[in-house]
Amino acid sequence: MNNQTIKVTVDNAPNDNPAILWLIDDDAALRLILADTFGDAGFMVVSFTQAQAAWTQLNDVLQQHASATQLPDVILTDIRMPMMDGLSFSGWVHKHFPQLPIVIMTAHSDISSAIDSYQTGAFEYLPKPFDLDDAVATIYKAINYQPTHQINNKQAETDVKAQAKKESKLNPTTKPTNSSDNSVKDKDSLKDKATDKSNNNPNGIIGQSQAMQTVFRAVGRLAHSPITVLITGESGTGKELVASALHQHSPRQQEPFIALNMAAIPHDLIESELFGHEKGAFTGATTRRQGRFEQADGGTLFLDEIGDMPFSTQTRLLRVLANGEFYRVGGQQPIKVDVRIIAATHQNLEHLVQQGKFREDLFYRLNVIRLPLPPLRARREDIPALTTHFMQRAAEQMNTAPKQLHPQALHLMQAFDWRGNVRQLENVCLWLTVMATGDTVLVEDLPPELLDNHHHSLQQRSNQPRNDVYDNDFHRNDVMQPLESTSYSVATLTWQEVLADWAKESLQAGETDILQTATPDFERVLLNAALTHSGGKKIAAANLLGWGRNTLTRKLHLLDIDSSDNQSEES
Helix, strand or coil: CCCCCCCCCHHHCCCCCCCEEEEECCCHHHHHHHHHHHHHCCCEEEEECCHHHHHHHHHHHHCCCCCHHHCCCEEEEECCCCCCCHHHHHHHHHHHCCCCCEEEEECCCCHHHHHHHHHCCCCEEEECCCCHHHHHHHHHHHHCCCCCCCCCCHHHHHHHHHHHHHHHCCCCCCCCCCCCCHHHHHHHHHHHHHHHHCCCCCCCCCCCCHHHHHHHHHHHHHCCCCCCEEEECCCCCCHHHHHHHHHHCCCCCCCCEEEEEHHHCCHHHHHHHHHCECCCCCCCCCCCECCHHHHCCCCEEEEECHHHCCHHHHHHHHHHHHHCEECCECCCCCEECCCEEEEEECCCHHHHHHCCCCCHHHHHHHCCEEEECCCHHHCHHHHHHHHHHHHHHHHHHHCCCCCEECHHHHHHHHHCCCCCHHHHHHHHHHHHHHHCCCCEECHHHCCHHHHHHHHHHHHHHHCCCCCCCCCCCCCCCCCCCCHHHCCCCCCCCCHHHHHHHHHHHHHHCCCCCHHHHHHHHHHHHHHHHHHHHCCCCHHHHHHHHCCCHHHHHHHHHHCCCCCCCCCCCCC
């Protein structure tokens, strides 16, 4: 047996003591899996069922009741837990132990969770479900990110004592309040006020897919920064919604959010619209008028479809970006403004630069941070949640009860390409609310463009040769069948071929994350077979599967498999 074990240390320093990870989650099964994973990865794991217990130990160090050498090197915590939530805990830790990195994980992976996580000082945000290897890589990065920090040395003792003296003047037990406290409610009310100023954009952005989680992380990191952002993506992907979210969660949230679409304004009026004009500057200018830059002073100006801005106006915009000054049309005095610029386009600005239609220097001014938004067809797993949201909103507009989609209809919607993206999906939901009869939307109730696409797909599939060895046609089944319930002729196909056919059918039906769907069924079949063969002896079954005893026990719990407890130490 190999006696050497993996050991992770802070900054990869030669040290006999492994890095200490505090793991906080009220889900016992997940906590067990994560503890095993990080233990195998070389960390010393200390588990907590709730944040309050971890806070108690940290507060003891803060009040000098315990040594700073007991501090962890990194903390991994869930958000929603009883008594004390992860966000309040993270904010308290960041205030009193700013060197201590915290990684927040949550099953409620919406844009607010991501932004709030970063605003409390979190190092990173992990939406559930996440890949265990990714989680280990994130924790490893966190403990090696700290350029000025080594918690387990004398400097930590000095820093903690200094912080303790400062805190003792205020409150000796500065316990964090839960997110339901009045202070947080006040904060939320401020966000609501900011929402009112942001052209009544919908609240929040819906998406559980990995593509949208990447967007959420970027918004979370960028919200508190004044940096110029360039949002790219096809029409209808929600560029203005993301721009509004950046403003609503920024320090400018109580100031104006002004949105302006360059493609919707005649070219000869764009400069007056942006910069305003003096009285008499041109025919019809009977009074002085403030432009959008002045209206957005202190807030955010969102320039949509920036690629359609005239070349002459691009030059004036470049000056504003350079020094924050501009002249009204016909004006003689420079006007200074403090405005954050967020631009968006569905065009390829690099190609426009090569064609001489867009200034190269302006492109580099705008392209400080680029935030690409995925098309809807790249995140089909978000379509059910988006559809539910839009059907409810359409029902409110029409003052009627929301309609439900039949699973087959929803499958067809997931299989559709949605060239108009989320905006097209929203319009279809409104159409269905008005035109579909009954409380349940059936396949035949779908609009013509979706039915035409469905019939075209059926015709293509009918022209392709296939082996009808099992009946798993999603057009006749409401849900995808589990692996073990699929019937097939053993003499005709191997199990690998059956699995390949199932994967092909699922992908054609618009299914996503098929590996996550298939893996539990696959493991359940093998586990049951091994337990049956071993007569219910766990150790023998683990050996048959090539697993360790702990792994098999964990899998039995996760897959909810009953097994005989009649096992021996020798199998």
